[in-house]
Amino acid sequence: MPGKGDDIIRVNSASVVIIELPNEGNDTVFSSINYNLASLPQIENLTLWGTEDINGIGNRRDNVITGNSGQNVLTGLQGNDTFVFNLGDSVVGKPDRIGDFQFGKDKIKVNGVLPSVLTRAGNNSASTLNSLVDSVFIDGNGATSGNQGLGTNSAALVVSTAQGIGGTYLIVNDGVGGFNPATDLVINLTGYSSNLPGLGNIAVGSLFV
Structure with a gap:
């Protein structure tokens, strides 16, 4: 169970159970499998890692959701979410999809590049x-x-x-x-x-x- 402070929780199996109490820092789940934060309202961020084609879903908070080098479907749900990409991770041959992007609320961040x-x-x-x-x-x-x-x-x-x-x-x-x-x-x-x-x-x- 994560504690106080900003925690990093690594998940590689659906059997992993996370229990997070309110107001205990800015926490990030690093997952190598499909992962859904909807039942974890105290977790702020989700990062997919590895090379598999997996999907990530946020929760009602303002999430930061980062895909991996596979082909991902990313969904923010409620909140003003930020979707983070690395160059080469979502390309013409294998594009990621954001399933519920909200213009005027959600944002895109590209590591290493800010378009002018x-x-x-x-x-x-x-x-x-x-x-x-x-x-x-x-x-x-x-x-x-x-x-x-x-x-x-x-x-x-x-x-x-x-x-x-x-x-x-x-x-x-x-x-x-x-x-x-x-x-x-x-x-x-x-x-x-x-x-x-x-x-x-x-x-x-x-x-x-």
Whole structure:
């Protein structure tokens, strides 16, 4: 049982039982299996570790939820949550999904990168996710005529209307010019709530921390 102070609890089996009392610090569960904090209202943070395709669910608190290098579905539930990503962990070939992202409340943090520009590209009917991302790197601003390429330290939202991949995606450049499928982030936000920002420029701080 965790005690007072900021605790780290490692979980690698569903048989592990956590009991946490109120007001005993800022605590983090590190889990190598699917994990749900909903029944642990005193735990603030959840970090998935390892390489398996596993999922993480928060609780009613303002959680910090971090995925691993596998393909994850992350769900914050109530609260103003922060979803943390490392470059290369959620990529075009294996994107993570945030199942209930709340625009205006939840935030994205990318370790090592804070985009200086955020835009929304025009809706896109490209038939594959790779083609969709390619097209956003060619034109990442749907409110300006001509091609406004997604530049270094930039990010863009885009809505796919294509069968099979239809949904809303966030694309984050890794800090190096051009599209790198191994490191540039592609995050599936399909299932978001609140209003999707309009085409064109978006305040970076409205989405990123």
